[in-house]
Amino acid sequence: MKRIQSLDVLRGLALCGIIFANIAPILGLQFPDDGSIPPVYTAVELFVTGRFFPIFSFLFGISFALMWRGARSRSASPRIVLLRRVLLLGVVGALHQLLQPGEALLPYAIAALVFLLPATFLPKKWALPVLVPLGGAAVVFAAVSGGGLALVPGLFLLGYAAGLADMPGTLERSRTIVPAGLAIGLPVSVLGTWMQHQNTAIAGGSTLAAAVAAFAGLVVAATLSLLVVWAVQRSILPGVQRAIAALGRTSLTNYVGATLIITALKLLSGPLGFAPTQPRVWPLAMVAATLILVVQAGVSLWWLRTWRQGPLEAALRAFSWWEIVPLRRSRGADAAEATPSTLAPAP
Secondary structure (H helix, E strand, C coil): CCHHHHHHHHHHHHHHHHHHHHHHHHCCCCCCCCCCCHHHCCCCCHHHCCCCCHHHHHHHHHHHHHHHHHHHHCCCCCHHHHHHHHHHHHHHHHHHHCCCCCCCCCHHHHHHHHHHHHHHCCCCHHHHHHHHHHHHHHHHHHHHCHHHHHHHHHHHHHHHHHCCCCCHHHHHHHCCCHHHHHHHHHHHHHHHHHHHHHHHHHHCHHHHHHHHHHHHHHHHCCCCCCCCHHHHHHCCHHEEEHHHHHHHHHHHHHHHHHHHHHHHHHHCCCCCCCCCCCHHHHHHHHHHHHHHHHHHHHHHHHHHHHHHCHHHHHHHHHHHHHHCCCCCCCCCCCCCCCCCCCCCCCC
């Protein structure tokens, strides 16, 4: 099955956003001793936090549906294939928690076991009528409650329904749906971000402020997704798209790899004279995140010229199917092959 370019680019874009949201907590950065709030922190809260995590979660649901369709056609026990995939993802997530408490892989694995695997038992004619309202209600309830990981079950179910309905392919083929969605999403995203800023200034830390931030994040995430599809349709900045898509195709490896790199930077920060309360460490952290992504994009492009998947993606695939799949590309192999990888998102 031909890869869907927009899914790879979206996954890569989400990975880019996630590192900017995660680097400060991993480094243990704190507000300066004078109590001032660093401008970088405010910018990340307004333009990054809650914007990319929903994309990852929705994509996980889509990828799970694509994996389910592929497993049903290839295996006599398709749910066992999915179960092995989720279990290994949980193991990776549990180990990842040691370096980044609060990371998403382990919660993703648990949510997949509790919500997505049972969803595969729904008859085809009942899947969308059940999953769409159930997932939508779960997302709204979670957003009203403040968002965060509580959004995962609903986004998983909505993504799974979207995958079953071939929504990614429909959007890529349509020339009217995406512009119409952007005409609504762009102004609402601006309004939502402004409301988040106003509510944070007036009632920061309140349930209302958290709910406004969660809804704003969801709207921005949906709008960013439509922008990516629009850019892919029109081949805008194809070189940038290839680099971001390479990050997306190796998202699990890069997600875990970024944590390892940032943890190493944390260990080196003390000897180099950096303290977590110094104002200068916040912009430096953003510079470090940018450099990490640039290096990872270059390495991913180089890697995928020879290999079909990233190292962790290949291990996940081999364990899922319980077979060793040749990782090296055959001569003349098409770069756009196979089923889109899952995270195995994650963030």
